[in-house]
Amino acid sequence: MSDVRDVIIIGSGPAGLTAAIYTARASLDPLIIEGEPSSTSDQPGGQLMLTTEVENFPGFPEGVMGPELMSNMREQALRFGADIRTEKVTRVDLSARPFGVWIGDPEAAEPTYRAKTVIVSTGAQSLMLDLPRETELIGHGLSTCATCDGFFFRDQEIAVVGGGDSAIEEATFLTKFASKVTIVHRRDELRASKIMQDRAFKNPKIEFLWDTTVEEYLFDEGPLGAKLRGLRVRNVKTGEDAELLAGGVFIAIGHRPNTDLFKGQLAMEDNGYLITGASGTEMESATDVDGVFACGDVQDHTYRQAITAAGSGCMAAIDAERWLEANDDIDQVRTETNW
Amino acid sequence: MAATTVTDATFDEVIGSADEAVIVDFWAEWCGPCKMIAPVLDEIAAEQAGKIKVVKLNVDENQDTARRFDVMSIPTLIVFKDGQPAKKMIGAKGKGALLEDLAEFL
Numbered sequence: 001m002s003d004v005r006d007v008i009i010i011g012s013g014p015a016g017l018t019a020a021i022y023t024a025r026a027s028l029d030p031l032i033i034e035g036e037p038s039s040t041s042d043q044p045g046g047q048l049m050l051t052t053e054v055e056n057f058p059g060f061p062e063g064v065m066g067p068e069l070m071s072n073m074r075e076q077a078l079r080f081g082a083d084i085r086t087e088k089v090t091r092v093d094l095s096a097r098p099f100g101v102w103i104g105d106p107e108a109a110e111p112t113y114r115a116k117t118v119i120v121s122t123g124a125q126s127l128m129l130d131l132p133r134e135t136e137l138i139g140h141g142l143s144t145c146a147t148c149d150g151f152f153f154r155d156q157e158i159a160v161v162g163g164g165d166s167a168i169e170e171a172t173f174l175t176k177f178a179s180k181v182t183i184v185h186r187r188d189e190l191r192a193s194k195i196m197q198d199r200a201f202k203n204p205k206i207e208f209l210w211d212t213t214v215e216e217y218l219f220d221e222g223p224l225g226a227k228l229r230g231l232r233v234r235n236v237k238t239g240e241d242a243e244l245l246a247g248g249v250f251i252a253i254g255h256r257p258n259t260d261l262f263k264g265q266l267a268m269e270d271n272g273y274l275i276t277g278a279s280g281t282e283m284e285s286a287t288d289v290d291g292v293f294a295c296g297d298v299q300d301h302t303y304r305q306a307i308t309a310a311g312s313g314c315m316a317a318i319d320a321e322r323w324l325e326a327n328d329d330i331d332q333v334r335t336e337t338n339w
Numbered sequence: 340m341a342a343t344t345v346t347d348a349t350f351d352e353v354i355g356s357a358d359e360a361v362i363v364d365f366w367a368e369w370c371g372p373c374k375m376i377a378p379v380l381d382e383i384a385a386e387q388a389g390k391i392k393v394v395k396l397n398v399d400e401n402q403d404t405a406r407r408f409d410v411m412s413i414p415t416l417i418v419f420k421d422g423q424p425a426k427k428m429i430g431a432k433g434k435g436a437l438l439e440d441l442a443e444f445l
Contacts, residue, residue, distance in 0.1 A: 037375035039414065039430035049371055067371050088433075139412035139429030148370070151398075152411040224417070224427040227409060248411065 004098045005031045007320055008115035010089050011258075013046025014306045015296025016121035017073040018313030019320075023119075024080035026321045031113060032077065033101065036088045039139075039148065042258070044086060045070035046123045047297070048306060050145045052173070057306050069306070094118065094265045094289050116327075117291045117320045120262065120274065121313060124255035124297040124304070129161070131217055133226055141228025142217070144251050146170035150177045156247030159184055159231060161214055167252035168196040174250065175205040182244060184209045184233060209244070211237045218243065257298045266292065274299040283323070285316035291327075293319050342377075342384050342393040347401040355422050357392055360444040364395045365405055365415040372431035373414040379434045380416075383441070390445050418444055 012034035023030040034044040048066035091106035100111030126144040143149040163185035216232040230245040267288040295312035366373035384393035
């Protein structure tokens with residue numbers, strides 16, 4: 001039987017690491033399960049590991065590289081004694097306290113870790129088109145990360161699917177390498193911010209295919225797997241199909257929250273986002289399970305910024321600490337926490 | 340033996356002259372996930388010396404070889420057996436998952 005921790009934090013993006021810093025400074029000895037290395041956003045550090053310059057996080061007048069920002073947050077958490085494990089949660093049991101968290105075999109009888117409170121900060125991942133062979137084509141011409149893979153499409157024609165800030169950002173970045181970038185968007189106007197739209201419209205290498213959906217990936221079979229050569233697209237106004245040839249295709253149509261682990265255990269919206277702050281307890285990050293808190297993109301489909309994630313991570317930490325205090329679960333009596 | 344470096348110029352020779360399976364690690368300085376799996380590959384190279392050899396190819400400096408094998412995302416690992424590409428693995432993963440992928444060569 002493992003020791004019961006005061007706090008376990010699942011996820012290590014800006015939300016999770018800010019919660020780590022605050023709970024560590026509150027002497028709650030938090031355990032952070034940061035994830036395992038990967039090439040997707042499902043890795044220690046989260047979505048910002050896939051970006052280059054972050055220009056809008058306050059405090060960095062020259063901008064900061066995403067991985068560098070996350071590395072600094074991690075180091076800051078470690079400085080205050082956070083216990084960070086490079087592991088991936090495979091199952092949770094939030095039906096009773098202490099809560100159970102599994103690493104490795106989810107069928108194991110006993111959880112790997114137990115805690116009085118859990119802070120969920122598992123973030124979100126890129127939505128995909130869910131077309132045939134999509135998973136196989138990732139890395140073979142299909143990508144969700146312009147900064148990671150743009151390099152390989154020098155002087156080629158590239159397609160970016162999407163119409164929000166991410167799509168425009170990816171497309172603009174890709175013009176560094178591509179001969180031409182075509183943005184494929186299913187409507188006739190972008191939902192991206194004005195400043196991003198202006199940048200895209202002014203860029204001579206960017207073209208738009210409006211009112212266009214993607215119907216199929218076009219690829220060739222090779223000895224080491226399929227290789228993407230373009231898209232079959234459809235104009236939703238005329239109903240006509242066409243072929244868009246592209247050396248590379250980048251998907252930027254939005255995100256879905258990483259809440260599979262919590263299905264049936266935590267209240268969530270239809271789109272999977274965790275519901276927080278609804279119980280009227282004045283705890284913004286409280287989920288519908290007493291003692292479980294959520295922060296960052298996993299519970300936010302409105303703002304989804306690094307700074308709002310970090311802010312909500314701080315709130316979750318304070319909520320968890322107050323909850324522990326109210327439930328008389330903290331050994332030391334403290335008059336006021338020095339955050 | 341830790342991973343050694345291979346270039347556009349030395350690639351064919353290194354692959355052709357190996358008896359054991361060769362994992363070619365396509366990486367770059369700006370690739371975070373590439374750096375995360377580097378120590379894992381070093382460990383595997385040391386533990387499985389004789390059965391498998393790990394060589395690293397920097398794609399910034401050796402674009403010809405990267406293009407030759409259709410490398411479009413990194414990290415990409417290609418296992419060569421008897422001088423021929425036998426398996427392509429894309430993306431960073433933990434040691435357990437990597438060893439599973441390499442099982443047939445060990």
